[in-house]
Amino acid sequence: MIEYELVIGIEIHAQLSTQTKLFCSCPNNFGDIPNQNTCPVCLAHPGTLPVINRTAVEKTVKAGIAFHCEINSFSRFARKNYFYPDLPKGYQISQYESPVCSNGYFEIKGSDGLPKRIRLRRIHIEEDAGKLMHETVKSGSLVDLNRAGTPLMEMVTEPDFSSADEVYDFLVRLRRILRYLNVCDGNMEEGSMRCEPNISIRPKGSTQLGTKIELKNINSFKAAKRGIEFEFRRQILCLDMGEKLCQETRGWDDNKGESFLMRTKEDAHDYRYFPDPDLQPLRIPESLIKQISETMEELPDARKDRLVKVYGLSENDVEVLCSEKTHAEYFEKTAERCNDPKLAANWVMGEVLRVLKNDSNLESFPIQPDRLGMLVSLIKQGKISGTIAKKVFELMLKNPDSPEKIVSERGLSVVGDDDSILKVVQEIIAEFPDQITQYLSGKEKVFGFLIGNAMKKMKGKADPAKLNQMMKDEIEKKKNM
Ligand SMILES: [Zn+2]
Known part of the structure; x- marks a missing residue:
């Protein structure tokens, strides 16, 4: 043969x-x-x-x-x-x-x-x-x-x-x-x-x-x-x-x-x-020829290199972001607005491309980089949690208001005051005594369960860092009792 x-x-x-x-x-x-x-x-x-x-x-x-x-x-x-x-x-x-x-x-x-x-x-x-x-x-x-x-x-x-x-x-x-x-x-x-x-x-x-x-x-x-x-x-x-x-x-x-x-x-x-x-x-x-070559647009490979160098993104990330020129432009504008390139990249690759599907037309996308940048800033400043941000993003697809306005009108901002969080933490500890015992005996996985329930109780609005710390502190107190 x-x-x-x-x-x-x-x-x-x-x-x-x-x-x-x-x-x-x-x-x-x-x-x-x-x-x-x-x-x-x-x-x-x-x-x-x-x-x-x-x-x-x-x-x-x-x-x-x-x-x-x-x-x-x-x-x-x-x-x-x-x-x-x-x-x-x-x-x-x-x-x-x-x-x-x-x-x-x-x-x-x-x-x-x-x-x-x-x-x-x-x-x-x-x-x-x-x-x-x-x-x-x-x-x-x-x-x-x-x-x-x-x-x-x-x-x-x-x-x-x-x-x-x-x-x-x-x-x-x-x-x-x-x-x-x-x-x-x-x-x-x-x-x-x-x-x-x-x-x-x-x-x-x-x-x-x-x-x-x-x-x-x-x-x-x-x-x-x-x-x-x-x-x-x-x-x-x-x-x-x-x-x-x-x-x-x-x-x-x-x-x-x-x-x-x-x-x-x-x-x-x-x-x-x-x-x-x-x-x-x-x-x-x-x-x-000289004039054309001097004023030529940046080519995809050059853009990928620059995105890795300037924003510290991974090769995989830039591969996705540079697949279309419009995606790369959208990302850069968002990153500039919120000053957090990694978080911006995650949002563009995650939520934006998910909603966009195969349509490469970002020009008519209801959330333009300026507003996405503001949303990412709110997460970065700890004003909303990641979960709430996804909810706000969905609302922004139909509502042209700024994310800040949407958050304040619907009372979605993070609850950061110690008293409210402490109250919920104590309630959770009282509600799940078995899980607390398990956690204290070394089963650390249960911690996620407790936090999840506390978050649910606070409708996703608790400041996650604060909640984690307070939960740990309160359980620790229990241990010493
Ligand atoms: Zn003709």
């Missing part, structure tokens, strides 16, 4: 977060009324001319810098000719032999757990096509050209991946970086990020590349992982049965968990690429 290994390269299309389309001033918005965002340029009326969107170029350069690419001072747009109903011009403006960025790399966690470098062959700019809708009408199809002409950045890696897990790790990290840089919102459901793995297998140890199969219609990172794993098994089965693999494009059906043949692969010359005569070559001066 021959043992096989996987060889994978990926193409990623990331929609650039710009206000307007790539070559006209139509809005670059998802979800608008079909064909609302169109004009003579993106509808390809005769006599119109494209004008390049500067922000799209700058964002691509920014990504190129983040991925250690060479930024080419000279690049050119090319026409990729193909005929399809969602492509008004009958060609797509892309870049062919001279992309904006080339020869970069990206670090991931390899299958062996060690850092692994994935080479990026190129990053280029191109326009997206429109969208065909087949299901909305009984016969025929409808076309929505809102997406036609929106800016995409296409990234192409070398075939450096050797497992589905490596690809998954890459996609998660890539998405995070693009979101940190405000280059792409990374919204998979809206199609802002799409990936196409090229998958081939070869006998283990061989240096020759096998026949590559391109996988399309991948709509999530999990689907990419499943699709690659499926292809690995399918291709081995084909070869074992004596069949020959041929270069083809296959679709992925995530419900069935299977790939299916779409078409045998076109070669590049089928597209009849040639430089677009309507657009000037793109010249990117050194000064612009």
Whole structure:
């Protein structure tokens, strides 16, 4: 039996977060009324001319810098000719032999757990096509050209991946970086990020590349992982049965968990690429590259390092807090407000992320860092207990008042006066004589039970430190009696 290994390269299309389309001033918005965002340029009326969107170029350069690419001072747009109903011009403006960025790399966690470098062959700019809708009408199809002409950045890696897990790790990290840089919102459901793995297998140890199969219609990172794993098994089965693999494009059906043949692969010359005569070559001066790299947002790894250094947080904590840029920002603001980074981190990772679930949108979260910071301060100052704080947090989700106001209006602040606590402690000692005897005979666990009951009696409002001390002191007195 021959043992096989996987060889994978990926193409990623990331929609650039710009206000307007790539070559006209139509809005670059998802979800608008079909064909609302169109004009003579993106509808390809005769006599119109494209004008390049500067922000799209700058964002691509920014990504190129983040991925250690060479930024080419000279690049050119090319026409990729193909005929399809969602492509008004009958060609797509892309870049062919001279992309904006080339020869970069990206670090991931390899299958062996060690850092692994994935080479990026190129990053280029191109326009997206429109969208065909087949299901909305009984016969025929409808076309929505809102997406036609929106800016995409296409990234192409070398075939450096050797497992589905490596690809998954890459996609998660890539998405995070693009979101940190405000280059792409990374919204998979809206199609802002799409990936196409090229998958081939070869006998283990061989240096020759096998026949590559391109996988399309991948709509999530999990689907990419499943699709690659499926292809690995399918291709081995084909070869074992004596069949020959041929270069083809296959679709992925995530419900069935299977790939299916779409078409045998076109070669590049089928597209009849040639430089677009309507657009000037793109010249990117050194000064612009310098300016972009100097004003670039902090990258996730740099932020993690800083959070460990500045706030003394653990590696695990910063991993969670930096998974999204918005989470990290939210944490930092909370920490500043309450001046207790560890407690702030616990609250963000615990309560805030619990309520937020999978939604990464913290902007509309009802408790903003300022108010969470005030709440954490109240705990820190001993004005409320941790248990009460959770109750206040729940109230704050619906009530826009300050935590202080909520605490005082509902009488939730800690009871710190010695008399009230002492009274309860004495009551508890009288109520549970057996447990007191057990405790005195060395069964220290019972102490928690006694404190729990005392807290219950005080509706969670006793100052915990004081309660603990008084309980100990009173039991001690009993012992000496
Ligand atoms: Zn337009």
